[in-house]
Amino acid sequence: MWAGGLLEENLGRVLESMEARAEARATGSSTLSGPDGVSGESTGGQPLSSPWTVADQRSQLLQGVRKTVNAVLVRALDESNRAQPCESEIVCLFCIAIEAVVEHQMLPPLFSLQPPSLWLGLTRVQRKAGALARQTDIARPTLHAVLEAAALARVLCEKHLSILPNVGRDISDAYAGRLWLCLALARRSLPEWLVLLARALS
Incomplete structure (x- = not known):
């Protein structure tokens, strides 16, 4: 898949998760199912989610970021005669994806x-x-x-x-x-x- 497609896919997943959390905070209730189908009830207007749900979401997001970064680096190596300007779409999407992941308090694994x-x-x-x-x-x-x-x-x-x-x-x-x-x-x-x-x- 083209690197831009990976970026858009990962970015869409991140934004959907952020929108869902924002909506839950606005309504004051949330039910997030864990791996065993257990739902987290909200208390005092603050949504609760099981640690398994949070861990799974973060794992998926980090995996998406890792694949995206690898695709960007591969593309940079394949097109060694043409640099990617900072204002190009793929670089902008990459930065937005990283910022979105940071919103989830995660450190993206740009390299090992x-x-x-x-x-x-x-x-x-x-x-x-x-x-x-x-x-x-x-x-x-x-x-x-x-x-x-x-x-x-x-x-x-x-x-x-x-x-x-x-x-x-x-x-x-x-x-x-x-x-x-x-x-x-x-x-x-x-x-x-x-x-x-x-x-x-x-």
């Missing part, structure tokens, strides 16, 4: 926190910068842009997470990697940057 993670790949680019610069088929401006964005992402990450106590290194690295992706999209350079990243990991 287990090795090899995105930040691990960027670390290897930094370590191999000298060797990569000597390769004639790699443009030095591209390499410089990737390294500069990685350094900026780390600085921004430290500033953003400084207000949180005891942030683990894996979370910090994951967040820095996501900021790097945002910089790549903002500069319309994600395809060529991912190609260079793949070279560093090979």
